[in-house]
Amino acid sequence: MIYDAxxxxxxxxxxxxxxxSAGDLLRQMDKHGIEKALVASLHxxxxxxxxxxxxELAREIRRYRDRLVPCAILxxxxxxxxxxxxxxxxxxxxxxxxxxxxxxxxxxxxxCAAEMAAAAQSLNMLVALxxxxxxxxxxxxxxxGREANIDEVHAFVRKFPHERFLLLxxxxxxxxxxxxxxxxxxxxxxxxxxxxLRLEEEVKRHGAERFVFGSTMLLRYGWPARLALEKCxxxxxxxxxxxxxxxxxxxxxxxxxxxPPGAPSRGKA
Amino acid sequence: MIIDCHGHCSVDGSYxxxxxxxxRSLDRYGIEKICCSAPISSGRATPxxxxxxxxxxxxxxxxxxxxxxxxxxxxxxxxxEAQDEITRCVVDGGMVGIKLYHQYQINEPVQFPIIERSxxxxxxxxxxxxxxxxxxLRERQPRISTGEHFAEVGQRYPEAMIICGHxxxxxxxxxxxxxxxxxxxxxxDTSGSVIDAGMIERCVRELGVSRLLFGCDGSMERGxxxxxxxxxxxAQRRAIFSENFLAILDRxxx
Numbered sequence: 231m232i233y234d235a236x237x238x239x240x241x242x243x244x245x246x247x248x249x250x251s252a253g254d255l256l257r258q259m260d261k262h263g264i265e266k267a268l269v270a271s272l273h274x275x276x277x278x279x280x281x282x283x284x285x286e287l288a289r290e291i292r293r294y295r296d297r298l299v300p301c302a303i304l305x306x307x308x309x310x311x312x313x314x315x316x317x318x319x320x321x322x323x324x325x326x327x328x329x330x331x332x333x334x335x336x337x338x339x340x341x342c343a344a345e346m347a348a349a350a351q352s353l354n355m356l357v358a359l360x361x362x363x364x365x366x367x368x369x370x371x372x373x374x375g376r377e378a379n380i381d382e383v384h385a386f387v388r389k390f391p392h393e394r395f396l397l398l399x400x401x402x403x404x405x406x407x408x409x410x411x412x413x414x415x416x417x418x419x420x421x422x423x424x425x426x427l428r429l430e431e432e433v434k435r436h437g438a439e440r441f442v443f444g445s446t447m448l449l450r451y452g453w454p455a456r457l458a459l460e461k462c463x464x465x466x467x468x469x470x471x472x473x474x475x476x477x478x479x480x481x482x483x484x485x486x487x488x489x490p491p492g493a494p495s496r497g498k499a
Numbered sequence: 500m501i502i503d504c505h506g507h508c509s510v511d512g513s514y515x516x517x518x519x520x521x522x523r524s525l526d527r528y529g530i531e532k533i534c535c536s537a538p539i540s541s542g543r544a545t546p547x548x549x550x551x552x553x554x555x556x557x558x559x560x561x562x563x564x565x566x567x568x569x570x571x572x573x574x575x576x577x578x579x580e581a582q583d584e585i586t587r588c589v590v591d592g593g594m595v596g597i598k599l600y601h602q603y604q605i606n607e608p609v610q611f612p613i614i615e616r617s618x619x620x621x622x623x624x625x626x627x628x629x630x631x632x633x634x635x636l637r638e639r640q641p642r643i644s645t646g647e648h649f650a651e652v653g654q655r656y657p658e659a660m661i662i663c664g665h666x667x668x669x670x671x672x673x674x675x676x677x678x679x680x681x682x683x684x685x686x687x688d689t690s691g692s693v694i695d696a697g698m699i700e701r702c703v704r705e706l707g708v709s710r711l712l713f714g715c716d717g718s719m720e721r722g723x724x725x726x727x728x729x730x731x732x733x734a735q736r737r738a739i740f741s742e743n744f745l746a747i748l749d750r751x752x753x
Contacts, residue, residue, distance in 0.1 A: 245673070245695065246697070247696055247697065248696055248697040248700065248730070249696065365669055365692075365693055366633065366636070367629070367631050367632065367633075367636055367669030367670045367693075368632050368669060368670050368671050368672065368693065368695075369632055369633065370632065371632070371633075422692075422718065422720050422721065423692065423717060423718055424516065424717065425506075425516050425520065425521060425524040425715070425717050425718075425719050426524050426527060426528055426715075426718070426719030426720045427516075427520060427523070427524055427527075429720075447696070448696055449695070449696060450694045450695055450696050451694045451695075451696055451698075451724055451725045451728040451729070452728060453723075453724035453725065453727045453728035454694050454720050454721040454723075454724030454725060454728070455720075455724070456724070457528075457720045457723055457724045457727070458720035458724075461527050461528060461719075461720065463527075
């Protein structure tokens with residue numbers, strides 16, 4: 231069983247994607263043995279009113295809520311985000327907020343970023359930060375996304391010493407944070423390389439409790455993340471932690487026993 | 500059978516991974532053989548340094564003769580020394596190909612003697628390549644080879660076996676494919692850490708499967724994963740994983 235912390239559906243304005251819909255994502259999840267996934271709207275990053283993408287996402291995955299758990303995307307510089315955030319949590323049942331500063335014109339060091347994170351946490355939402363969406367070497371000239379400044383991420387996380395964060399598509403841990411151990415959980419997608427030997431080293435160094443499975447589908451192929459985990463020599467306990475247990479603990483809505491809102495049937499594509 | 504046509508290692512771990520670690524990785528991922536080189540990617544690629552780097556590959560080949568194949572790195576700017584190094588490493592040392600980096604673009608006249616030597620020996624050339632999308636990234640590799648450079652040299656030397664390196668090595672891979680379409684004799688390796696959905700299917704559609712060669716360039720899980728995930732037939736997967744590269748190796752005249 232695998233739970234995926236890092237999936238997207240929708241369009242990407244700079245490249246044609248072969249698959250885009252919730253049904254497409256479910257078919258890919260079936261192919262890779264992924265039971266549940268956290269998912270957000272890809273094209274929603276570019277909406278003037280990001281919250282419209284949350285509406286769209288809630289509608290599109292309504293039938294698949296037993297397998298797809300939606301993540302909110304909101305812009306803290308856009309008027310009315312507080313009410314939108316409340317709707318994401320209370321009406322749409324979104325347990326995670328993915329923050330994308332570059333796409334929304336703010337920095338993590340801006341007061342509005344901390345304000346939105348605090349508001350989400352007060353609603354029992356988990357805040358997810360993303361190191362990058364695309365590789366800078368192939369980035370379109372109009373794509374505002376950049377790799378997150380690690381110092382800013384450090385400073386931001388330090389403002390919330392009692393909160394947990396989900397760090398998506400990060401290449402390394404924020405090891406300078408003394409309290410980081412219980413606070414940050416990493417999607418393992420970029421903890422790879424070194425001819426396929428790196429993930430093993432990272433898990434040995436930081437512990438399996440720090441990592442969750444993440445594929446970045448439908449933006450990228452899903453098999454590489456699956457292969458990285460399959461081939462990594464781990465104990466059964468470590469493997470299960472990364473495959474699903476850590477994420478299930480982090481996001482109660484992902485737990486096997488979680489009751490999805492208004493979804494009576496199994497979501498098969 | 501799976502053969503990785505784009506790898507790097509050294510016998511002692513002083514450059515990239517050690518031969519021991521590379522073989523551990525091959526075993527873990529079910530890859531039978533890997534073709535390795537040790538190019539100089541920064542600083543001056545002087546003949547002395549080039550020889551030292553190639554010695555790391557020769558040592559790796561000696562340690563694992565059934566698993567590690569070698570590609571001889573040369574700097575074409577040193578004409579006589581480059582030819583001597585090809586003799587030392589390919590003719591006498593058993594390396595199966597030539598590796599070129601970004602010291603010069605593949606279509607520059609300085610490369611022609613190297614290409615003509617590769618034709619004479621019947622060995623391939625693996626050329627570092629890419630099109631970094633951002634101007635500031637292109638400035639860091641001003642002589643990196645792009646699709647149109649391969650198109651030009653492919654038309655000049657259609658009998659050569661030139662491989663455009665790592666379509667997933669970073670950069671605008673869609674643009675690379677546009678140039679490679681115009682060079683039907685040029686091969687493309689699928690290595691690199693970029694795993695954009697649809698990349699391999701696009702390579703097959705634009706170039707045809709017979710021009711694609713499996714490679715990882717250090718990203719085993721990503722290199723393998725994108726081929727396994729691609730919406731292609733099993734016959735096409737087999738061709739990419741090994742058959743196409745084996746056909747290239749069969750054309751050696753030494």
